[in-house]
Amino acid sequence: MIGKTDKDGLVIGGGGLAMVVVKVGELSELAPGRMKKVSVGDKEFLIANVNGKYYAIGARCTHAGGDLSQGSLEGSVLTCPRHKAKFDVTTGKVISGPRIPLFKSKISDEPSYQVMIEGSLLILKIE
16 A cells, blocks of 8 residues: 555555555646656656656666656656666566666666546556
8 A cells, every 4th residue: 555645646445455546747747758756655656658648657766766757768768867777668667777887787677557547637546
């Protein structure tokens, strides 16, 4: 469970199996090729607009915790600003690991989440 939600959030479910649905913005706030970080409880998510479709992944690099919202987005490829690891924002999958000479580091896929559109609102679904 994520924790408290604000007035725009809704918790559905119980018994340890819960789904959180949270308004994370307006369609007009996120043009194609743009991304933004949102917080829900103590978790951070990155919302990206790739050619008019919206995707969400974790907002911190799985290698060293870099803030992915400060990275660059080219098509569906997000590059971490710290060590240049690359992720596919449509799936959260690692495309390439960090670029650190002579050092083999561990990195894992980003968690991915569903983004829904209701009217002009972007809604993040967290299970």
